[in-house]
Amino acid sequence: MHTGRCRSWRFAWLILGAIVCLLPGPGQAGDRIVGLPFATRSEVLATQAMAATSQPLATQAALQILRAGGSAVDAAIAANAVLGLVEPTGNGIGGDLFAIVWDAKSQKLHGLNASGRSPQSLSYARLRELAPDGIPPYGPLPVSVPGCVDGWFALHERFGRLPMQKLLAPAIGYAREGFAVSQLIAHYWDLSVARLRDYPGFAEQFTRAGQAPRAGDIWRNPNLAATLSQIARAGRNAFYQGPIATTIADFMAAHGGYLSAADLASHRSEWVEPVASDYRGHTIWELPPNTQGIAALQILNILEGFDLQAAGFGSARHLHLFAEATKLAFADRARHYADPDFAEIPLAVLISKDYAAERRKLIRLDAASSSVRAGLIDHGDTIYLTTADAAGNMVSLIQSNYRGMGSGMAPPGLGFILQDRGQLFSLDPAHANVYAPGKRPFHTIIPAFITKDGKPWVSFGLMGGAMQPQGHAQIVMNLIDFGMNLQEAGDAPRAYLAGSAEPTAASQAQLTDGGVLHLESGFADRTRRELEALGHRVGNGSGLFGGYQAIRRDPQTGVYAGASESRKDGQAAGY
DSSP states (O other), X not given: OHHHHHHHHHHHHHHHHHHHHHSOOTTOBXXXXXOXXXXXXOOEEESSOEEEESSHHHHHHHHHHHHTTOOHHHHHHHHHHHHHHHOTTTOOTTSEEEEEEEETTTTEEEEEEEOOOOOTTOOXXXXXXXXXXXXXXXXXXXXXXXXXXXHHHHHHHHHOOSXXXXXXXXXXXXXXXXXXXXHHHHHHHHXXXXXHTTSTTHHHHHOBTTBOOOTTOEXXXXXXXXXXXXXXXXXXXXXXXXXXXXXXXXXXXXXXXXXXXXXXXXXXOEEEOOEEEEETTEEEEEOXXXXXXXXXXXXXXXXXXXXXXXXXXTOHHHHHHHHHHXXXXXXHHHHHOSOTTTSOOOHHHXXXXXXXXXXXXXXXXXXXXXXXXXXXXXXXXXXXXXXXXXXXXXXXXXXXXXTTTTXXXXXXXXXXXXXXXXXXXXOOTTSTTBOOTTOXXXXXXXXXXXXXXXXXXXXXXXXXXXXXXXXXXXXXXXXXXXXXXXXXXXXXXXXXXXXXXXXXXXXXXXXXXXXXXXXXXXXXXXXXXXXXXXXXXXEOOTTOSOOEEEEEEOTTTOOEEEEEOTTSSOEEEEO
């Protein structure tokens, strides 16, 4: 009988404990201690250094370099090299690179445009003959000069501490010895094989018997190990003037391409001044065209005239205003953004508050717009990573092949795929982004940075084509308007306006159907219905919402917070 009473008491205490656990406590919403309705986790905190990338092996490589005395730039290069191996579905040394660097010594931001140009020998007339229906997404015609490797060396020359051999050693080691392919990357690799298996060199170097590796498979890339070893030993000229350049040029010539040894030899990255706009007491920084970064500034400038905090995150008002601001910014993006060496871009006007105020007047609060034109102005798949070191230097870096694994053209014995950025040129001769020899195409990849009171606050980026400026704007709103922390800002459900005017469209750049506003799972059904009542076409858009990494620095304590969201295989870590 005594034993029975004890069992009864134990059972009662278990029931009581379960009830207590289910009751909301201070600041709780149900079972979520952060008080938010979506799944999220804690920020990663560290006092000395931080790295956030889209694959854990790259994050660990960055920390390894930081612990060895490397700078934030050194760590970013090491991480990018590893990502080119372990995540070839989004980047690699056949692609381009952009970066924003906060230099603690000068207390200044520096921008690097490491994007490549179109082949000098391919004329506009010849391209029209070869591609009368538009520039193809794959094969030799959309290939432009890969800018990544030169970007590494430009960054390293100015801000590096450790030798390049040490920075590339983790990637070389994994390429030789192998790594376990993670789940999401295996999924996208499999999708790429279906599209690219017939392009020269792809199946031999990026499949096993015609199949993509599965999650958990060990993958080795000895060809890439040899290529990176040459670069580590002989420098950037090994890629742009040495045997690697010769292999690329001969390969392209043999398969109907136009990228030549002269194109590679003449390539140089460009240091540029980041451009900025204030948003509710914070300064948001992007890179100027040929990137689409200023689209994020245009969206935020328009939204600044509305009380989003009062509207509330996830409300129909919040998402309606975001969608309408995006339509206006993207109409300008389609008409004006291009290589500034070839087009006069009204940059100052596009990111001005006065211009935003004029565009804001076009937004109706009671209805979605179905037709939006660019403003009349007098005279413009991927990986993201961010690193920070003990000295306070921070790097925001983005790198891509475009369309996942790029053109499908994989030069023999080199272990990487050439990008297909040239597909983003327009063939409309009146368009700012019209194709021309030696021209940089419009670029979707954009790093971002936020300062407050002249001090570094957040280094962040978000992958995913046209999602990127839309994602940047949403992260800024989440942090500033809705008071989320760094991790919550990335975990929150997102919206994506698809079908808006593209930079390859006609020069009048008009959005004629309103696009489709895709909402990620996590928004209320009521919100969807209210948006449809306003005239929005609402979709689900699985896989369209990008992938985010970020680092924040506390201006008082210097403590770093890191965030890496669950849409990718990534990791934020520090020490």
